[in-house]
Amino acid sequence: MRSVLAKSPRTILFPAVFFAFASALCAAAPRARSRPQSFVPGESLGYRLEYSSHIVSNSKGPIYTPESAHRMDLSLDALLRLDVLSVKRLPGPGRRTLTRLRVTYERSDARVQTDAYDPGAEALEKQYRSLQNRSFTFAIGPGGRVRDVAGLDSLAPDPRARAAIRDWLRSLAVPVGLWNKGMKPGKKWVKEEPLDSAPLAGLYWRAVSRYRDDEPCPPAPGAPRAIARETCAAISTRLETRRRGSRRNSTPLEYLRQGLRTSGRWHSQADALSYISLTTGLVTSSTTTETDQMDFTITSQLSGSSLRYAGQEQSTSQLTLVSLKLPAAPSR
Numbered sequence: 001m002r003s004v005l006a007k008s009p010r011t012i013l014f015p016a017v018f019f020a021f022a023s024a025l026c027a028a029a030p031r032a033r034s035r036p037q038s039f040v041p042g043e044s045l046g047y048r049l050e051y052s053s054h055i056v057s058n059s060k061g062p063i064y065t066p067e068s069a070h071r072m073d074l075s076l077d078a079l080l081r082l083d084v085l086s087v088k089r090l091p092g093p094g095r096r097t098l099t100r101l102r103v104t105y106e107r108s109d110a111r112v113q114t115d116a117y118d119p120g121a122e123a124l125e126k127q128y129r130s131l132q133n134r135s136f137t138f139a140i141g142p143g144g145r146v147r148d149v150a151g152l153d154s155l156a157p158d159p160r161a162r163a164a165i166r167d168w169l170r171s172l173a174v175p176v177g178l179w180n181k182g183m184k185p186g187k188k189w190v191k192e193e194p195l196d197s198a199p200l201a202g203l204y205w206r207a208v209s210r211y212r213d214d215e216p217c218p219p220a221p222g223a224p225r226a227i228a229r230e231t232c233a234a235i236s237t238r239l240e241t242r243r244r245g246s247r248r249n250s251t252p253l254e255y256l257r258q259g260l261r262t263s264g265r266w267h268s269q270a271d272a273l274s275y276i277s278l279t280t281g282l283v284t285s286s287t288t289t290e291t292d293q294m295d296f297t298i299t300s301q302l303s304g305s306s307l308r309y310a311g312q313e314q315s316t317s318q319l320t321l322v323s324l325k326l327p328a329a330p331s332r
Helices: 002-006 016-027 119-129 159-173 253-257
Strands: 044-060 071-089 097-114 135-140 146-150 188-194 203-216 231-243 260-277 283-300 306-325
Touching (some): 071 119, 097 119, 253 260
Antiparallel strands (some): 071 097, 135 146, 188 203, 260 283, 283 306
């Protein structure tokens, strides 16, 4: 049971899940005076991802030991390169394209500190560091949908980690083809997204976003001067988890297939602020602060044994565009 629980809290396994969703919501906001993002083959973008979290947890079960870690501090500093491999025009009305890209972890530094010896914490730190110099490819179809992901299985064997990366791609790639006329400062919109990675069924994010105003893009250390001089749309988002359906049927299908039952509560709320260039449509920076409160029980239908997990987490994520390299001009 302990191994199942150790992979359950999404923020412990792969913290970019929520951050990706928040950034994707902001990046997908339609705006006036801006054009759809147009990727160019040979273009290369560099993003720095910084993440930190403080987790206080307590678990009770058949293999619980008093010396187990109750406090964990996780920090991640990663540098990612996004290379545009090809852009293909598709038939149909409007600007329909299929863009293929490659993500490479040029650097992935992680540190995990606990108040007691925990082999799982050491394994988590090694998992993040092993991402360095590894890459995978994906495509962005019409409307900004991520598809044709290749090489992810070997990069992240755990299915929850793979799902997290798929969400995180949306913030890096920036959705394509979602710009509409009429969006202006002061406009608000609401979007909902299932929280599939949670151990309780029916959970979803409700996000209320607002186009605050047009502002100078925040300066980013190491970024080209052209990026610093751009004007950005400042998009703020308030997110909160909600739940649909009966609490009697709270077990996700993935857990049922493993012969497990789950029950309890999971509540999260967060604030995100993203700056999106009105010139390129690229997310130049995005910051998210989040608070999670969890108290749920996982029970084996076969043995009847159960494990209860209660925890609180506070986390901060920062994604920053630090480089933009255009393809070399063809020689005459």
